[in-house]
Amino acid sequence: MSALLTLFACLALGILCRRFARLPDGIVPGLNWWVLNVALPALALALVPRVALDAHLWLPVAGMYVTFFGAWFVFAMLGRLWGWSRQRVGCLTLACGLGNTSFMGYPMIEALHGKDGLSIAVIADQMGCFPLLAAGGIVVASIYSGKGTQVGVVVGRVLRFPAFLALLLGMLVGVTGGWPEAADRLLMQIGQTLTPLALFSVGLQFRLALRREHAGPLLAGLGWKLLLAPLAVFGLGVFAGVGGLVLVVAVLQAAMAPMISAAILADQHGLEPDLANTVLGAGILLSLVTVPLGNAWLG
Template identity: 40%
Template sequence: MYNIILIFVCLLLGVLLQKVKRLPVNTYKLLNDIVIYFCLPALALYYIPKIQLDTHLLYPIAVTWISFTVSILFFSFLGNKYGWSRKLTGCLIMTAGFSNTSFLGFPIIQALYGEEGLKMAILVDQPGTFVVLSTLGVIVATVYSTGSPNGLQIAKKILFFPPFIAFLLACCMNVFHFDFHEYIQFSLQKVGSVMTPLAMISVGLQLHFDRKSKHFKFLRLGLLYKLILTPAIIYLLYVVILDQHSQMIQVSVMEAAMAPMISSSIIAAAHGLKPRLCSMMIGFGIPLSFITLVFWYFVANTI
C-alpha cells in the first residue's frame, strides 16, 4: 500500500513542480538518466542472483515476451495502415507493450496472493519484463527513433546499456551461486528503491492535461491494448488454449493487467518517441488500472 500511495504523491509533486519557474525545463531528463543508469542496474544486481529458475516457471517469465511481441505486431500493423509517424508507432509499442510488473505489481500481488505470489511476480518482472526491456525494448526504441535501423548501432546500444550490462553480470552471479556482501546488497536495494519516486516526479513534470491534445485518441488505443487486450491475450493462451489452472497463472494474468511500465516510458521518452504521450500513458494509465484490475482479479479467481 505504501508504494501505491507513494506513486500518486510523487506524480502530484511532479505536476506541482511545473509551477516552479526557477526549475530548469530539462529537469525530467536528469531524473530519467538517474533511473536508467543507476536505479535499474541496482535492481538487477540485487534481485537476479536470488532467483531460482525451473522449467515450470516459464509461464510467468513468458508474459512480457508475449505481450511485447504482440504489441510490435499490433501497432506496426495499425501504423502502416493509417500512416502514423515512426515515433508515434514506437511510442505506443513501448508504452503499451510493457506492464508495471514491479513497483505496482509487487505490492498488489503480495497483498492479494502473499509471499508465494510475490515470488512468481518477481519471475514475471526480472527474467521477463526486465530482459525484454533491456534487449527488444532498446532495439525498438532505437529503430523507431532513428528511422534507419543500423545493426552495429543497435548492438552497441544494447551491449553498453547499463541495465543490460548489470543483467548479464547478475545472470553470471546466479549461475555461479554468488551474491554480494550484505552491505553491498543493502546499498543496491536502497539505490533501486528511489526509482519509483524519481520516475513518477519525472512523469509529473511532463504531464499536461490538455483537453485539446491530439494524443487522446492514441492514448485511448494504447490503454485499451495495455489494460484490456494484454491480460485477455494471456488468459486466452494460458487458460483457454493451454488449459492451465493454478495460482501461478492467476498471478501471470494479474501482472499482464498492470498499468504501463514507468521505465519503458522513460526510455521511449529519452529516445524522443512522443514524450508527452509517454507521460500521458503513465499519468492516465496508473489510476485507470486500479479500476480494470478489480475486473481482472475476479476473472483470475475463476481460474
Template identity: 40%
Template sequence: MISVLGLLFTSLLLGMAARRSGRFHEHTAHVLNAYVLNVALPALVLRSVHGLTLVPELLLSAAVPWVIFGAAWLLFRAVGPRLGLAPGSVAALVLTGGLGNTSFVGLPLIEGLLGPEGLRVAVVVDQLGSFLALATVATIYAARAAEKETHPAALWKKLVGFMPLVALVLALLTHPWAYPTWVDGVLARLGATLTPLTLFSVGYQLRLSGLRGRGKALCLGLGYKLVLAPAGIALLLLALPRLDRLSFEVTVLQAGMAPMVTGAILAVDHGLDPELSALMVGVGIPLSLLTVPTALWLMG
C-alpha cells in the same frame, strides 16, 4: 498495498506540482531519466535477478511479456498510421503499451489480490519477461525508431551500452555467489529510488491539457494494454493448459498491468513523443487499479 499506491500517486502529483512551481530546471526530466536508466534500474536488476529462483514450469509465464510486446508492435504499426499517428507516436505506443508495469504496480497488486503465494509467479513474469524484454528488444526498437539506424554494429553498440542489460548479465554471472551484506544494502537503497523518481519525472512531463487531441492514441494504447492484452493471453493460455490455476491468474493479471514507467522513460529518452508517453503512464496507472481487479473477478 495502500502505502505502495500512495507512493505512486504522491510521486506523480509531486512531479506535476514541481513543474507548475517553476523552481526546477527545464532539463529536470532529462536528468532524472538518465539517473533512472543508468543507476536506479541497474541496481534493482543486479539485486532482484541475482536472487531469482527459476522454476522451469513457469517459463511459459515468463514468455508472456514478450508475446505482448510483439503483438503491440504488429498492432500499433498497422493501426496507428490509419488513425493519423506520426511514427514517433506509434513508437511511443509500442514502448508503453507493449511493456507492462509488472513490478512497482504489479507486485503489490498481485500480493493484495492473490496473497504472497502469487508473488512466486509474478516475480518470474517481471524479471525474465518484462525487464528482459525492456533491456533487449525494446531497447533495440527504441534506437531504430529514434535514429532510423539499421546497421548491426550501431545497434549492437547501443544494446551493449544499455546499463540495465549490463546489470542483468552481471547478475546472472554472479548468481552462484552471494553478495556481501553491504553490497546488497547499497543496491537495495539505490533500487528503491527508482519508483518515486520515475513517477516524479513522468508527473513533471505530464500535461493533462495534452489529453485534447490524444483520445484516439490513448484509446488504442490503453485499450490494448489493459483489455485486449490480458484477454488475448487468457485465451492463449486456455488453449495451452500447462499452468495451474494460480499461475494462470497471476500471468493474466500481469499481462493487464498499466504501461511500464521505465518503458515511457526509454521512449522519452529517445525523443519518441514524450507527451503521449507520459499520458500513457499517468492515465494508465489509475485505470489499471480498476481493470486488474475486474479481470480477476471475470476469471472467477
C-alpha cells in the same frame, strides 16, 4: 496498502511540483539518469540472484514480445483499414507495444505482490521490454519515419545498457550462491531509491491534452495496451499450464501503462508526438485503476 499510497503520493508530488514549484534546470534528465544507471542496475543485482529457477519464467518475457509484436500487427491492420498515416501506425506501435514495466511496473508489482513479485517483474522488464525498446523500438521508429537502421548501433545500445549488464551479472551471481550479506544489503538500499524517484519523474513529465482527432487512435491504442494485450498473455499462460504468481505478474506487466521512453522515441522520430503524449498521459491515469482491478480479477 502503504506501498500503493507511496506510489500515488510520489506521482502526485511530481505533478504538483511541475505545476507550482520552481524546479532546477535538468531535474528530469538527472532523476532519470540515476534511476536508469544506478538504482535500476542495483535493484537487478539485488533481486535477480534471489529468483528461484522456474521452468515457467519464460512467460513474463514472452508476454512482452506478445504485447509488442501484437501491437505492431494490430495497428498496421487498423492503419490500412482506417487510412492512418505511417507516422500514426509507428506512434501507436511504440507507445502501446512497449509498457512502463520499470518506472510504473516495479512499484506497482511490489505494492501488490512484494519482493517475490518484483523479482519476476525485473525479469520481464530486463529480458523482454528493454531489449524490445533498444532493438525493436529503434527498428519501428526508423521504418515508419523513413530512416534506415544500423545493426551495430542497435546491438551496441543493448550491450552498453547498465541494467541489462546487471541482469546478466545477477544471473551469474545467483548460480554461484548469491551476494555476501553486506553487499546484498547495500545493493537493496540503493535499489530502493528507484520507486520514489521514478514515480516523481513520471509526475514531472505527465502530459494530458485531448484532441478530437485523437479519440479513435487513443481508444484503439489503450484498448490494446490495457485490455487485449494482458488478456492475450493470460490466454497464452493458461494454454501453456502456467499458474500462480508467475502468471499474475506476467499479465500485470503486459497491462502496464505505455512506456515513457517509447513516447520520447516517437517524439524524436517525428511520429505524431502529440498523440504519443496523449496516449502516455491517459494510459498512466487509467492504469492506476485497471492494473489493481486486473490483479483482483486474477485473484
